[in-house]
Amino acid sequence: xxxxxxxxxxxxxxxxxxxxxxxxxxxxxxxxxxxxxxxxxxxxxxxxxxxxxxxxxxxxxxxxxxxxxxxxxxxxxxxxxxxxxxxxxxxxxxxxxxxxxxxxxxxxxxxxxxxxxxxxxxxxxxxxxxxxxxxxxxxxxxxxxxxxxxxxxxxxxxxxxxxxxxxxxxxxxxxxxxxxxxxxxxxxxxxxxxxxxxxxxxxxx
Numbered sequence: 169x170x171x172x173x174x175x176x177x178x179x180x181x182x183x184x185x186x187x188x189x190x191x192x193x194x195x196x197x198x199x200x201x202x203x204x205x206x207x208x209x210x211x212x213x214x215x216x217x218x219x220x221x222x223x224x225x226x227x228x229x230x231x232x233x234x235x236x237x238x239x240x241x242x243x244x245x246x247x248x249x250x251x252x253x254x255x256x257x258x259x260x261x262x263x264x265x266x267x268x269x270x271x272x273x274x275x276x277x278x279x280x281x282x283x284x285x286x287x288x289x290x291x292x293x294x295x296x297x298x299x300x301x302x303x304x305x306x307x308x309x310x311x312x313x314x315x316x317x318x319x320x321x322x323x324x325x326x327x328x329x330x331x332x333x334x335x336x337x338x339x340x341x342x343x344x345x346x347x348x349x350x351x352x353x354x355x356x357x358x359x360x361x362x363x364x365x366x367x368x369x370x371x372x373x
Contacts, residue, residue: 226250228257230296232266234286237300238273243286246296258291265301281309317353319343323365325372339368 227247234243246264251257265287271280283306286298314320321341328334341364345354356364 230261230291230294232286232288232296232298234268234273234298235300239275240273243268243273246288261288261291261296264288264296266298270303281306313340313342315342317355319354319356319361321356321361321364321368323368325369327373337372339372341368 224247227249229245229247231242232244232246234241244266246261246266248257248260249255265285267283267285269280270282270284271277273284283304284300285302285304287301288296289299290297319342321343322339323341324336324338326334326336343354343356
């Protein structure tokens with residue numbers, strides 16, 4: 169501003185009044201631009217970020233108890249937020265489904281290709297009592313069974329157990345080459361697949 173004022177002052181004699189007026193306007197606009205946006209220097213926006221606390225400080229551990237049909241009863245731990253107001257921790261645990269390996273539950277490595285799901289039914293103190301929910305094969309075991317040049321037949325059926333539970337059973341079958349077969353494939357016809365599936369469902373029921 170000082171340099172510009174000095175330049176204008178030195179040329180006042182040679183320039184007319186209209187130029188001097190425009191120069192003063194330009195100086196006032198520069199002064200206004202310098203004084204703008206004073207709020208930006210005052211610590212940013214109102215209500216900044218809160219301090220991020222450790223979420224695990226608000227949580228507590230519960231022991232998982234497997235059903236009596238398995239050898240190992242204490243099979244792990246689960247985590248949940250502590251009781252706060254109307255949100256009760258034990259209510260949040262009920263209905264939670266846990267996935268475990270059958271080899272860990274029965275201490276038998278030969279059963280490692282089966283996964284067992286347990287559902288939390290009741291909470292007693294710090295213990296979660298579970299019940300059987302589902303069982304399925306591991307992905308690598310299932311993929312090792314599936315082969316090309318063979319037909320895969322799948323079926324499922326709903327059955328009722330003697331103690332009144334409804335269980336949905338899934339079954340999978342594969343065709344196999346005969347002893348003296350020359351052909352590379354052993355596909356089954358659609359009518360044969362239907363008959364085999366019907367027979368599998370009869371056996372399961």
